[in-house]
Amino acid sequence: MRDKAPLEGITIIEWVSDGCSDAVGLAIAFAGRIAADLGATVLQIDAPVVRARAAQPPLVGDRSALSLFLDRGKQRLASLPALEDGVIVLYLGDAANVPLADRKGRESVIVATDRASPPAIPDSEFTLLAIGGLLDLVGNPDQQPLRLGGHQMAYSAGLAIYGGLVAEICRRRAGAAPDSVRVAIADVVVWLNWKSAAMGSWSNRVPTRLGDGAEWRTIRCADGWIALVYLEADWPKLKAIVQDPRLEDARYEDRLVRRGEATTINAIVEQAFAAKTRAELRVIALAHRIPLGPVWTPAELEQDPQYVARGFLPRIPDGDGGATLQPRLPVLWNGARFGAAPAMETQS
Amino acid sequence: MKPLSGCRVLDLGIITAGAATSAVLADFGAEVIKVESPSYRDPFRRWLSDKPADADPTLSPFFRATNRGKSGLSLNLKHPLGRAAFLRLVGRSDVVVENFRRGVLPKMGLAFEDLRAANPSIILASISSQGEDGPDAGYVSYGSTLEAVAGLAWTTGYAGGPPMLSGVDLNYPDQIVALFASSMILTAWSDRQRRDGAVHLDLSQRELTSFLSGETFVAAGAGLAVDREGNSQSPYLLQDCFRSADGLWIALSVAEAGAVALEQAGIALEALSEWIGRHDAAAALDRLHGLGIPAEPAMDGRAVMAAGDTVWTHALERTPGGHLAKGFPLQFETEPLAITREAPGIGADTEEVLRRVGEMTDAEIDALYEAGAIEPRTSGPLKE
Numbered sequence: 025m026r027d028k029a030p031l032e033g034i035t036i037i038e039w040v041s042d043g044c045s046d047a048v049g050l051a052i053a054f055a056g057r058i059a060a061d062l063g064a065t066v067l068q069i070d071a072p073v074v075r076a077r078a079a080q081p082p083l084v085g086d087r088s089a090l091s092l093f094l095d096r097g098k099q100r101l102a103s104l105p106a107l108e109d110g111v112i113v114l115y116l117g118d119a120a121n122v123p124l125a126d127r128k129g130r131e132s133v134i135v136a137t138d139r140a141s142p143p144a145i146p147d148s149e150f151t152l153l154a155i156g157g158l159l160d161l162v163g164n165p166d167q168q169p170l171r172l173g174g175h176q177m178a179y180s181a182g183l184a185i186y187g188g189l190v191a192e193i194c195r196r197r198a199g200a201a202p203d204s205v206r207v208a209i210a211d212v213v214v215w216l217n218w219k220s221a222a223m224g225s226w227s228n229r230v231p232t233r234l235g236d237g238a239e240w241r242t243i244r245c246a247d248g249w250i251a252l253v254y255l256e257a258d259w260p261k262l263k264a265i266v267q268d269p270r271l272e273d274a275r276y277e278d279r280l281v282r283r284g285e286a287t288t289i290n291a292i293v294e295q296a297f298a299a300k301t302r303a304e305l306r307v308i309a310l311a312h313r314i315p316l317g318p319v320w321t322p323a324e325l326e327q328d329p330q331y332v333a334r335g336f337l338p339r340i341p342d343g344d345g346g347a348t349l350q351p352r353l354p355v356l357w358n359g360a361r362f363g364a365a366p367a368m369e370t371q372s
Numbered sequence: 373m374k375p376l377s378g379c380r381v382l383d384l385g386i387i388t389a390g391a392a393t394s395a396v397l398a399d400f401g402a403e404v405i406k407v408e409s410p411s412y413r414d415p416f417r418r419w420l421s422d423k424p425a426d427a428d429p430t431l432s433p434f435f436r437a438t439n440r441g442k443s444g445l446s447l448n449l450k451h452p453l454g455r456a457a458f459l460r461l462v463g464r465s466d467v468v469v470e471n472f473r474r475g476v477l478p479k480m481g482l483a484f485e486d487l488r489a490a491n492p493s494i495i496l497a498s499i500s501s502q503g504e505d506g507p508d509a510g511y512v513s514y515g516s517t518l519e520a521v522a523g524l525a526w527t528t529g530y531a532g533g534p535p536m537l538s539g540v541d542l543n544y545p546d547q548i549v550a551l552f553a554s555s556m557i558l559t560a561w562s563d564r565q566r567r568d569g570a571v572h573l574d575l576s577q578r579e580l581t582s583f584l585s586g587e588t589f590v591a592a593g594a595g596l597a598v599d600r601e602g603n604s605q606s607p608y609l610l611q612d613c614f615r616s617a618d619g620l621w622i623a624l625s626v627a628e629a630g631a632v633a634l635e636q637a638g639i640a641l642e643a644l645s646e647w648i649g650r651h652d653a654a655a656a657l658d659r660l661h662g663l664g665i666p667a668e669p670a671m672d673g674r675a676v677m678a679a680g681d682t683v684w685t686h687a688l689e690r691t692p693g694g695h696l697a698k699g700f701p702l703q704f705e706t707e708p709l710a711i712t713r714e715a716p717g718i719g720a721d722t723e724e725v726l727r728r729v730g731e732m733t734d735a736e737i738d739a740l741y742e743a744g745a746i747e748p749r750t751s752g753p754l755k756e
Contacts, residue, residue, distance in 0.1 A: 030563035046607070062559060081606050084594040093586035140685040145661045148625035150603065150611050151668040155683045157676040159613065159623055161542050162528065168613035169621050169670040171603050172538060173527025174585040183551035184701040190558040191375035191400055191704075197562050200373040204705040214687035215701040216547040218437065220673030221688060222696050223541075226433040230674050231541035240516050242525060242535045249535050251520035253513075306508075315513045317520030319535045322592035325523050325582065333506035336579050337589060349593020351586050354579035355556050356503065358572050 029063020029362060034193060035113045036060075038068040039104065041120035047149035047178045047209055048136045049073035052116045053094040054182025055134075055189060060097030061353040061362050067105065068098045084348065092348050096340075112196045114189055132192040132202040134185055139210035147210070149178050156213025157220055164235030180216060181209040237287045242319055243294040247301045251317035252293055261314045266296040335361060374401025374707065379561055380465040380729070382407055382458070383442060386414045388543065389499050389577065390471030391438045392550035392698065397467070397557060398441030399700055399709045405465075405725055406442040406716060407458070409449060410747045413718060414439070436715040437697040444716025445725045446747035447740075449480045454745035458482065459490040460730045466564075467557055471499040474509045488570040495560045495571045499553050503576035513578070515543030522581035527588055529600035545581045551701060552580050613670055614645040620653035624660060624667035633663040691715075719747035 038056045040049055053068075060066040068074060078091040107113055114132040119142070138147040139155075153159045153171055163170030188205035195203065214221055220231040235241070242249040254262050256279060263271045270292050275281045282289060297305060302318035309316040320328060326349055331337045336354070339347035352361050379402040383394035391406070391414060398404040408414055419434040445461075448454040459482075462468060468487060470477060477483060477498075487494050498504060501513040511521075516537040519525045522545070525535040538544040553575050560571045582589065592598045603612045603623075610626040624644075626634065631641050637659075639647050648656045653669055660667040671679065680688070689699035691714050700709045726732040726740070740746045 028566065030559050030567075058555075076607065082591045082596045084590060084596070089587040089590040089594070089596070092590045139683060141682070143682075145664060146666060147668070148608070148611070148666040150605070150608075150625045151623050151666045154613075154621075154623035154668040154670045155676070155679065157671050157673050158538075158542070159621075159670040160672045162536055162538060163530070167530065168603070168615070169623070170528070170530065170536060171605075172544065173524055173529075173600070174588060176524075176544070176584060179584045180548055180551065183548060183555065187396070187551055187555040187558065188702040188704075190555050190562055194375040194400075194558055194562045195373055197565070198373060198377070203707065205702055206705065207702045208685070211684045211687040211699075212701045214676060214684040215699065216544070217542060217673070217676065218547075218688060218698050219434070220541050221676045222433070222437060222673075224674040224677055225696050230672050232672055234539070238537075238539050240514075240537055240540050242520065242537060244534075249520075249525075251516055251525060251535075251537055253517045253520075253537075255514065310508065310511055313510070313512045315511075315517040317513065317517035317525070319520045319525045320523060321526050322523040322585070322588045322598050325589070326593065330502055330506045330508040330511075330578070331582075334503055334576070334579070336576075337582070339593065349589045351579065351583045351589055354552070354576055354583045356572075356574035357560075358570075359574070 031059055031062040031064035031193070033112065034059070034064040035107065035111050036064045036066045036189065037104070037113065037115045038066065038098070039115055039117045039121050040071045040073055041118050042072050043120060044071060044073045044118040045138055045146055046073060047138060047147070047152060047181070048118045049077060050094070050149070050175050050178035051136050051181035051185055051207070051209060053077070054179045055116060055185035056098060057094050057096060058182070058186045058353065059189060063362070066098040068095060068100045069104060070100060070102050074100070085344070085346070092342065093350065096350070112193065114192060116185060116189065132196060132204070134188050134192065134205045134207065136181065136185055136207045136209070138208070140206070140208040149175060149209075152209050152213055153177055156210055157217045158213055161217070161220060161231060161233055163233045165233055165237070167235070169233065177209060177213050181207055181212045184212050234286070236290070239283055239286050241290060243290055243297060245297040245300050245302060245305055249319040250297060250302060250305050251319060252290060253315045253317055258314050261312045262293070265308055265312055265314065266293055268292050268296055375558060376400040376402035376561060379403070379467060381405065381467040381469060382461055382465050384468065384470040384472065385499070386471065387416050388438065388546040389549045390469055391416065392547070393497065393499060393553040393557070394469045395438055395441055395698065396550055396554035397469075400558065402467070404442040405445050405461070405721070405729070406439055407445045407447050408718065410446055410744065411448060417718075430718050431715060433696065436691070436695050439715035440691050440697045440711050441713055442716055443721040443725060444719055446719025446722045448745045449482060451743055451745040453740055453743050455481055457726065457730060457732070457740060457745070459486065460732070461725070462487050462490040462494060464729050465491070465494070466561070467495045467497065469497045469499070469553075469557070473512070474500055474504065484570070484572045491570070493564065493570055495557060495573065497553055497557050497573045497575060499549055499575045499577065501576070502578050504574045515546040516540070518545040518578050518581045522578045522585070523588065524581055524585055527585065527598060527600060529602070531600055531602040531604075533600065535600065545577050548584065549575065549577045549580055610641055610644065614648040616648050616653035616656050617650055618652045621670040622648055622653060622656055622667055623670050624665055626665055630663065630665040633665065637663055722746050
């Protein structure tokens with residue numbers, strides 16, 4: 025284990041306004057959680073969006089699962105503290121509050137917004153997915169567009185906020201004057217979805233959701249589902265695993281034909297996998313080096329051999345005598361994980 | 373001053389995960405040298421456009437979009453001379469980024485220990501499916517494989533329906549890793565004066581995908597039910613997409629205040645779907661916005677592209693030559709990020725890099741040519 029975390033000596037202040045949107049609040053909290061794990065002192069200033077998040081179902085005991093995950097390793101304060109001179113301080117906040125943070129002209133500010141030019145009616149994380157084109161990509165074509173599970177866009181924006189934060193730390197540690205960084209969630213969504221946004225400029229195809237007709241989809245197996253995922257080089261391997269003469273149709277050697285007949289092909293593969301469990305299919309995928317993905321539940325992953333071997337998903341003491349299942353920061357630094365940050369401390 | 377001013381990156385990344393990570397580093401001011409072998413070039417070069425104007429067989433628009441801001445070096449790392457030249461460059465660089473299958477680099481004699489011997493303070497970022505070790509280290513995956521094995525697919529789908537994937541056109545886990553991996557490299561770079569020695573960053577895309585669903589693990593670990601909920605999500609009383617009379621899907625999120633406003637306007641929450649179905653999208657959106665309810669059309673990629681002025685500003689950018697490219701997920705105010713060079717042709721800067729960075733002589737470079745360890749001086753068509 026490292027004896028000195030890389031962000032030790034850095035102070036991060038999460039300071040959002042009373043009108044901060046849910047998505048911006050989540051994004052900032054996610055960035056702060058990463059910084060806390062990496063050794064920064066993270067001070068979270070109390071605000072309505074912070075309190076609402078802590079009470080939002082599902083609850084584990086008297087706190088939300090969201091808060092237990094996002095606010096770990098932070099200190100919650102009622103108001104801005106007095107800060108020592110000589111400490112590198114970075115403020116994370118929404119557009120209403122953060123300009124105030126720059127009151128001394130010596131502090132870096134990372135400003136998060138729903139979009140660069142806010143519309144008259146605030147966005148939700150869901151409507152940001154809609155205007156970024158991500159909703160259109162998931163689901164069945166004859167049903168409504170579908171979001172990804174959880175808070176993927178807020179957390180992706182949180183990754184961008186952390187990137188801006190640590191980029192600014194690089195500058196500050198090199199002696200540069202503080203700067204401001206702006207992260208708009210809508211820009212992050214489009215940045216992630218760049219292929220389908222740009223595809224119309226390069227091709228006559230505009231990607232959209234294909235549901236059961238998609239080349240890649242989940243199919244049934246004996247005890248659940250498995251993601252059928254393969255590229256050109258994997259097709260012979262898939263045929264070898266499935267061993268169904270219908271897949272030997274010479275037309276299927278052409279990917280465009282396979283794409284057009286994905287529903288038929290997927291049904292054939294589903295028949296072949298119907299008697300196999302996800303654990304068996306995992307072994308087959310490993311042996312044939314083919315990217316099949318058993319769909320594991322979050323609860324099952326606690327016992328997943330890979331996660332157990334790498335110590336990624338332990339139960340971490342929550343400070344109240346209990347322990348919560350928590351993913352660790354997903355990086356090993358010279359073979360070691362960063363120490364699990366303690367549960368949140370609340371100070372007046 | 374840029375965040376990575378003075379930082380030199382050797383980019384072994386291919387397709388999206390590795391190459392996009394290095395592109396972010398270039399945006400932050402690093403000198404990024406893309407290294408490709410004469411016998412194995414980045415497969416993204418071959419994802420060609422349908423449009424004749426983009427028909428350069430070595431510079432597909434996808435490759436251009438992901439590799440702008442980099443120079444290009446041709447080097448066969450499997451050849452002893454190529455390996456030696458690479459290690460010489462490692463000695464004069466700060467970061468190596470790779471997303472090969474596990475075992476490929478060590479097999480070439482370029483394991484972390486080999487790189488550290490060449491440069492005691494090197495930062496090696498290894499981006500992989502499952503991490504450097506563990507029983508599934510050899511697991512092969514594409515983005516959507518990871519959604520399944522990381523728990524995300526379990527929570528994505530219609531209520532009561534099967535798990536669903538982001539699919540081949542998004543490959544969500546391959547996109548997010550560029551944000552995380554680049555930020556971990558920045559973290560290691562920021563810390564370089566305070567630590568003693570090299571850093572190996574072992575970045576598992578599967579773990580990252582799970583980390584972005586962190587609260588579901590907290591809930592599942594406490595014995596709470598975690599399942600697919602369609603588009604509904606706390607704290608909204610109603611969140612879903614409904615089709616308008618003119619056939620557009622309208623995405624909306626109705627919180628308590630929105631529900632009150634709807635009621636006062638005589639629109640029952642449970643009848644909202646039917647109400648939208650009786651109105652054209654523009655009229656429905658106008659009315660919903662008037663009631664203070666977040667509502668937007670579910671745009672496809674073409675509509676997103678056309679909405680650059682209102683929805684996004686810097687997610688996509690033009691290169692100096694006018695090519696459409698990935699832009700930036702964030703922006704600095706005083707010294708804005710900018711794309712300053714095109715993606716490199718095959719081995720476009722090989723001699724320049726070997727001379728300037730590797731301090732190699734003409735004779736040494738000629739030996740690499742003669743051994744076939746770098747692309748021939750006049751590059752031929754792509755090898756299949």
